[in-house]
Amino acid sequence: MNTMDNILIIKTNELVAKDTYKLVLKGDIKEIKNPGQFANLSLNNPEFYLRRPLSISDYNKDELVFYYKTFGEGTKYLSTFKKDDTIDVLYPLGNGFTIKKENEHQLLIGGGVGVPPLYNLAKELIKNHIKPKVILGFNTKDEIFLEKEFRALGLEVVITTMDGSDGFKGNVVDYIKENDLDKLYYYACGPKKMLDALVKTSEFGQLSFESRMGCGFGACMGCTCKTKTSKKRICKEGPVLDGSEVVVDE
Structure with a gap:
């Protein structure tokens, strides 16, 4: 796999849910090999020196699709980029x-902004004659996104919200336990707290971790995490790790 550093053109950068934006870039996709890979975006602003890592949600022909939440000043600045701007x-x-x-x-x-990389994965699973059940967790109804897109693939989708404003009241792990789904193989992405709770329930799956990063390709060691076998870099050996090797924060 070759990593490319390209100047891409923004096709759209629009609000799709509370504090959540969909970013579509025009670019070469030939080097993308697996769902769950990510990109590092430079904001071209000295106030935001480090690149912003974003999971690749989907790609087709000459487009890359991302979703991001405006957590801090950097992503708020990213939300100001317009159509035909370059990045x-x-x-x-x-x-x-x-x-x-x-x-x-x-x-x-x-869970939350961990939902995006699962969309392209769903499409790849379907190509392999697997129709997964999709469980998406959010804090509240206003934060829900990508639900319609998953349903359009012909998949069963369950929504959980912490406040009960839509779907099942509680988190994704609560739903899994209450519906005896803990023996099924899973692919997951979301906050560390959610992933830890999931691993405590079952190690039978793969988990994609989110982390602050310096370089994005393993040189700075800034995103190193401890596993049961060794230390691994989220940006290099990850972001996807097998459930059996994950060390849970107590």
Whole structure:
């Protein structure tokens, strides 16, 4: 896999849910190999020196699709970019998900801004004759995004919200436990707290971790995490790790 540093053109950068934007860039996708890889975006502003890592949600022909939440000043600044603006993007980075064809019944589990990389994964699973059940968790109804897109793929989608404003009241792990789904193979992405709770319930899956990063390609060691076997870099050996090697924060 070759990593490319390209100046890409913004096709759209629009608000799709509370504090959540969909960013579509025109670019070369030939080096993207697996769902779950990510890109590092430069904001071309001395106030925001470090690049912003964003999971690749989808790609087709000459477009890359991302979703991001305006957590801090950097992503708020990114939300001001307009159509036809250019942006410096380093991609594809990291190791993505590995499709497990031997498991017929599978789950896609996403929490908040961890939902995006699961969309392209869903399309790849369908190509391999696997129709996963999709469980998406949000804090409240206003934050829900990508639900319609998953349903358009013909998949069963369950929404959970912490305040009960839509779907199941509680988080994704609560839903899994209450519906006896903890024996199914899963692919998950979301906040560390969610992933830890999921691993405590079942190690039978793959988890994509979010982390602050310096370089994005393993040189600075800034995103190193401890696993049961060794220390691994989220940007290089990750962001996807097997559930059996994840060390849970107590």
